[in-house]
Amino acid sequence: MVAADEGPVRVDSWIWSVRLTKTRSLAATACRAGHVRVNGERVKPAQLVKAGDEVRLFHAGRERIVVVSRLVRKRVGAPVAVECYVDNSPPAPTREMAAAAGVRDRGAGRPTKRDRREMEQLRGRP
Structure with missing residues (x-):
């Protein structure tokens, strides 16, 4: 168990x-794409x-949505990782709900801008 309680840690590393x-590169890519927010701010x-x-x-x-409870600099095992944050995420959608939202018929062609926005709204993306 590697704890770094003495100072702050990079968000992609954490x-x-x-x-x-x-991977850390996936975390960094998510940050650069604007998919990570810390206290409501894109980082x-x-x-x-x-x-x-x-x-x-x-x-x-x-x-x-997680609240940082402990800082770690190196990757830790799953049981230790769960202790490092408080998970406030909404429950994951069931497979049936995920499949039903935004499914288009084969051969229906490319979705219009309006169709795409409706599909994103069904999926819960802003």
Whole structure:
């Protein structure tokens, strides 16, 4: 168990360390794309997080909302990672709900801008 309670940690490193993303480069890419917010603000990968910060990550079609409870610099095992944050995320949609939202018929052609916006709204994306 590697704890770094003495100072802040980069947000991309922390997201990877607590196993919210599979790789650190995926975490950094999510930050650059604007899919990571710390206390409501879009952040760059080098943004520092500290205990008590709220981190929102949109990854794999799902929004994760976590509050940092402990800082770690290196990747830790799953049981330890769960202790490093408080998960306030909405429950994951069931497979049936995920499949039903935004499914188009084969051969229906390319969706219009209006169709695309309706599909994104069904999926819960802003």
